[in-house]
Amino acid sequence: MSESPGETSGEVKPCFSPAALREVETIYARYPAEYRRSALLPILHLAQREFGGWLSREALAYVAELTGIPPVRVNEVATFYTMYNLRPVGRYHVQVCTNISCWLCGSDAVVKALQERLQLGWGETSVDGRFTLSEVECLGACVNAPAVQINDDYHEDLTPDKVAEIIDRLP
Amino acid sequence: MTETPGERVVYRNVDRQDGHLLAVAREHGAYEAARKALAMSREAVIDEVKKSNLRGRGGAGFPAGMKWSFIPKDTKRPHYLICNADEGEPGTCKDREILRRDPHLLIEGMIIAAYAVQAERGYIYIRGEFYRETERLQQAVDDAIAAGILGDNVLESGHRFHLAVHRGAGAYVCGEETGLIESLEGKKGQPRLKPPFPANVGLYDCPTVINNVETLAAVPAILAKGGEWYAGLGVPKSNGTKVFSVSGHVVRPGNYEVPLGIPLKKLIEEYAGGVRGGWDNLKGVIPGGSSTPVLRAEVCATIAMDYESLAKAGTMLGAGSVIVMDKSVCIVRAIARLSRFYRHESCGQCTPCREGTGWLAQIMNRLEAGHGAVGDVELLKNICDNISGKTICALGDAAAMPVAGAIRAFPEEFDYHIKHGRCMVG
Numbered sequence: 001m002s003e004s005p006g007e008t009s010g011e012v013k014p015c016f017s018p019a020a021l022r023e024v025e026t027i028y029a030r031y032p033a034e035y036r037r038s039a040l041l042p043i044l045h046l047a048q049r050e051f052g053g054w055l056s057r058e059a060l061a062y063v064a065e066l067t068g069i070p071p072v073r074v075n076e077v078a079t080f081y082t083m084y085n086l087r088p089v090g091r092y093h094v095q096v097c098t099n100i101s102c103w104l105c106g107s108d109a110v111v112k113a114l115q116e117r118l119q120l121g122w123g124e125t126s127v128d129g130r131f132t133l134s135e136v137e138c139l140g141a142c143v144n145a146p147a148v149q150i151n152d153d154y155h156e157d158l159t160p161d162k163v164a165e166i167i168d169r170l171p
Numbered sequence: 172m173t174e175t176p177g178e179r180v181v182y183r184n185v186d187r188q189d190g191h192l193l194a195v196a197r198e199h200g201a202y203e204a205a206r207k208a209l210a211m212s213r214e215a216v217i218d219e220v221k222k223s224n225l226r227g228r229g230g231a232g233f234p235a236g237m238k239w240s241f242i243p244k245d246t247k248r249p250h251y252l253i254c255n256a257d258e259g260e261p262g263t264c265k266d267r268e269i270l271r272r273d274p275h276l277l278i279e280g281m282i283i284a285a286y287a288v289q290a291e292r293g294y295i296y297i298r299g300e301f302y303r304e305t306e307r308l309q310q311a312v313d314d315a316i317a318a319g320i321l322g323d324n325v326l327e328s329g330h331r332f333h334l335a336v337h338r339g340a341g342a343y344v345c346g347e348e349t350g351l352i353e354s355l356e357g358k359k360g361q362p363r364l365k366p367p368f369p370a371n372v373g374l375y376d377c378p379t380v381i382n383n384v385e386t387l388a389a390v391p392a393i394l395a396k397g398g399e400w401y402a403g404l405g406v407p408k409s410n411g412t413k414v415f416s417v418s419g420h421v422v423r424p425g426n427y428e429v430p431l432g433i434p435l436k437k438l439i440e441e442y443a444g445g446v447r448g449g450w451d452n453l454k455g456v457i458p459g460g461s462s463t464p465v466l467r468a469e470v471c472a473t474i475a476m477d478y479e480s481l482a483k484a485g486t487m488l489g490a491g492s493v494i495v496m497d498k499s500v501c502i503v504r505a506i507a508r509l510s511r512f513y514r515h516e517s518c519g520q521c522t523p524c525r526e527g528t529g530w531l532a533q534i535m536n537r538l539e540a541g542h543g544a545v546g547d548v549e550l551l552k553n554i555c556d557n558i559s560g561k562t563i564c565a566l567g568d569a570a571a572m573p574v575a576g577a578i579r580a581f582p583e584e585f586d587y588h589i590k591h592g593r594c595m596v597g
Binding site for chain 1: 249258259260261262263264267292294298299300301302303335337338339340341342343354355356357358359360375416417418419420424425426457461492494495496500505508509512515516518
């Protein structure tokens with residue numbers, strides 16, 4: 001949890017779409033008016049989705065401006081939680097659980113199959129920008145181990161063959 | 172999911188097709204217990220939960236009714252109710268089933284709890300990785316609002332309860348109640364010093380009750396059938412049922428709801444299909460989730476799964492996450508993996524935890540890699556002693572307990588690693 005705030009995107013200043021701005025208002029409505037800072041985590045999730053799956057320095061600065069929260073506070077939150085990507089990730093973020101239940105049920109073989117298939121090591125992104133491969137801590141799917149998360153979806157009870165098939169089926 | 176004989180309390184509907192839909196949930200009795208509770212006095216609701224002796228199912232095991240009664244009655248500050256759905260302890264995945272298959276049971280439990288503690292606003296803090304579960308839950312909340320089950324006039328009772336879903340972003344420490352509150356306030360999830368306890372100074376510095384998903388999901392049945400009925404399940408002091416997540420080297424890993432006090436051997440053999448390769452192939456069991464000390468096979472043969480029996484054996488029931496390891500497992504490697512987890516998840520606030528978890532992981536890795544030195548076991552014990560009880564939250568203890576427990580239960584494995592530079596199991 002010690003990653004420094006994100007890279008710069010090198011693009012024009014980020015800005016939410018009108019739909020995302022409406023979503024911000026829906027998020028704010030969940031909290032008492034005087035405690036709107038509670039909306040920071042959901043807004044960072046939204047920003048990550050809006051800005052291509054990661055939070056650049058400019059994106060964090062935009063969230064700070066939008067919410068009125070000091071940039072240093074936004075940065076410390078973005079760097080504390082593992083789900084905020086501070087570097088670009090592939091179109092498919094493949095996150096493999098290797099914690100105890102997954103390990104006992106064969107995650108080593110699943111990891112090997114994925115690394116061979118994708119030709120990637122931990123934290124690497126494929127040259128075509130399609131895949132990023134990450135090792136993660138417990139996904140909370142222990143009775144259906146081994147488990148892998150690809151973007152928003154869990155894939156469970158995996159074998160090396162099954163996981164290769166899932167990768168091959170991705171559009 | 173395997174069919175569970177006996178009484179189910181929180182998993183009644185998890186196998187039901189479309190049980191997450193409001194209409195289906197209502198067909199099977201959803202919100203009837205809430206209706207009954209809202210017609211009772213608040214004190215009577217709390218008394219019923221006290222009678223049930225329902226203990227918190229998130230790991231701490233604190234009596235839920237007593238927790239509710241700590242909320243001050245003479246304050247003008249708003250009260251809050253939070254459901255802790257930040258399920259993240261390795262081995263634990265019981266709440267996820269309720270969240271995705273029976274969300275209305277949880278909402279009903281929260282309506283009852285909110286009424287009892289006079290909370291007009293509540294949050295379900297769900298772990299961020301559970302994206303699809305969040306969608307399900309949000310849909311259930313939206314449907315309940317549209318049906319007048321949540322909102323300004325809950326079930327036409329005149330009581331108000333607004334419930335919102337709040338998604339975390341990947342931090343195990345946010346499962347600790349004050350870390351969760353900080354996170355819900357839009358900050359780093361670093362736990363607070365206690366006292367003051369959340370019952371007095373919680374969310375937005377207001378009185379707050381925080382309960383686990385499984386705890387809240389047990390409340391509707393308690394109100395429907397009575398506290399005494401629930402207390403009659405299980406064993407003295409460990410009443411009711413418990414969902415055990417049985418993972419690892421068993422034939423049928425799964426979540427099984429059974430009465431507390433069930434023999435561990437019965438849980439593994441009859442429910443989870445037995446140890447891979449037969450009972451004699453069992454090496455050990457982590458009985459309550461990654462933070463709880465491991466038990467040797469000999470102990471597993473006779474131990475009962477309740478708070479007191481496990482405490483007597485030097486371990487804990489925790490969240491009921493039973494991790495089964497057969498004889499192919501190197502205990503040093505297993506514990507090294509867990510130490511890596513705690514190093515990763517330490518929030519860095521307290522020096523004993525921040526430095527100690529890193530140190531433990533480093534030494535465990537060194538031992539596992541065959542580079543252990545004489546004195547490493549003593550060093551590990553010393554580090555464990557210097558973390559335990561010396562940090563703001565229990566994450567430090569959670570990191571130390573599996574290491575200290577494994578050294579106690581399997582000293583020969585550590586010695587072998589140091590002497591031979593490799594595992595006993597090849």
